[in-house]
Amino acid sequence: MYQNEVVESQGIKIRRRPPTGPPMHYVGPFEFRLQNEGNTPRNILEEIVWHKDKEVAQMKERKPLYTLKKALDNIPPAQDFIGALRSAHQRTGLPGLIAEVKKASPSRGILREDFNSVEIAQAYEKGGAACLSVLTDDKYFKGSYENLQAIREAGVKCPLLLKEFIVEAWQIYYGRSKGADAVLLIASVLPDLDIKYMIKICKILGMATLVEVHDEREMDRVLAIEGVELIGINNRNLETFEVDLGITKKLLEGERGELIRQKDILVVGESGLFTPEDIAFVQEAGVKAVLVGESLIKQSDHGKAISTLFGRDISK
Numbered sequence: 570m571y572q573n574e575v576v577e578s579q580g581i582k583i584r585r586r587p588p589t590g591p592p593m594h595y596v597g598p599f600e601f602r603l604q605n606e607g608n609t610p611r612n613i614l615e616e617i618v619w620h621k622d623k624e625v626a627q628m629k630e631r632k633p634l635y636t637l638k639k640a641l642d643n644i645p646p647a648q649d650f651i652g653a654l655r656s657a658h659q660r661t662g663l664p665g666l667i668a669e670v671k672k673a674s675p676s677r678g679i680l681r682e683d684f685n686s687v688e689i690a691q692a693y694e695k696g697g698a699a700c701l702s703v704l705t706d707d708k709y710f711k712g713s714y715e716n717l718q719a720i721r722e723a724g725v726k727c728p729l730l731l732k733e734f735i736v737e738a739w740q741i742y743y744g745r746s747k748g749a750d751a752v753l754l755i756a757s758v759l760p761d762l763d764i765k766y767m768i769k770i771c772k773i774l775g776m777a778t779l780v781e782v783h784d785e786r787e788m789d790r791v792l793a794i795e796g797v798e799l800i801g802i803n804n805r806n807l808e809t810f811e812v813d814l815g816i817t818k819k820l821l822e823g824e825r826g827e828l829i830r831q832k833d834i835l836v837v838g839e840s841g842l843f844t845p846e847d848i849a850f851v852q853e854a855g856v857k858a859v860l861v862g863e864s865l866i867k868q869s870d871h872g873k874a875i876s877t878l879f880g881r882d883i884s885k
């Protein structure tokens with residue numbers, strides 16, 4: 570109960586697990602499936618998170634934390650994700666690009682049938698991406714940890730973001746073992762204490778955290794957390810899929826923008842960016858980096874897609 574109260578007091582609407590236990594309900598000789606509204610996810614984000622919980626439990630059995638930690642001793646250190654974004658921004662005067670390796674999404678379905686994650690990653694790097702984001706969720710985004718590892722092992726130099734629905738610290742260690750340099754943490758899923766704890770773990774592993782927010786309340790929560798250096802503003806509402814670039818502008822206005830500048834936090838504009846005008850709009854609002862998937866993945870020449878999106882070649 571106590572945990573629920575904490576979550577509620579922070580305005581988190583996503584429930585981490587189905588609230589009322591197993592749905593089977595026995596009465597006398599008959600068996601009923603209890604049609605309990607509480608055991609039905611209220612939206613897609615909740616559905617994903619409930620599924621993730623089960624998936625992680627299974628994965629953990631195969632690779633317990635102590636074996637993962639051992640594996641980490643033998644891999645090259647994490648790269649500087651935030652540094653790469655800052656230097657790209659300084660070099661081009663435009664927001665640093667995090668290009669997303671994304672095959673599908675629940676809102677758009679399959680974005681690309683002929684999907685070779687390594688080729689896409691290499692084309693993004695050549696086209697001037699500062700960092701890459703690799704979706705690893707299989708069920709809803711058709712991504713995988715194999716993709717992440719293959720991109721790393723193919724010699725791509727851009728720092729890599731683990732684009733997962735993190736619900737447990739174990740996933741962070743696993744992502745690092747597959748070559749991730751940074752991790753996404755979603756504020757509408759994770760209470761403050763989890764975010765703080767996961768940021769600490771990432772620091773120990775040399776990784777950056779991209780903490781994602783979508784409304785004022787989440788932004789205020791995250792701004793109050795010590796050690797946050799990188800905040801993503803998702804223009805897409807993960808509960809309804811509605812996209813509105815005005816969200817980025819709204820969350821960077823007034824005192825919030827002031828505080829972000831004081832703390833020297835780098836802000837990433839995420840989702841729904843398709844044209845140079847979109848990039849200019851979020852840059853004007855105050856972002857120094859952008860996270861882009863759909864508009865780059867759908868075009869056959871990914872390098873050219875980057876130049877088209879930014880209005881010029883950003884690879885030099």
Ligand SMILES: O=P(O)(O)OC[C@@H](O)[C@@H](O)c1c[nH]c2ccccc12
Nearest residue numbers: 803839840841842860861862863864
């Ligand atoms: O394909 P788009 O609209 O350019 O969006 C990319 C990225 O922002 C989006 O995939 C994303 C942002 N936050 C997320 C959290 C989970 C899954 C996906 C996302």
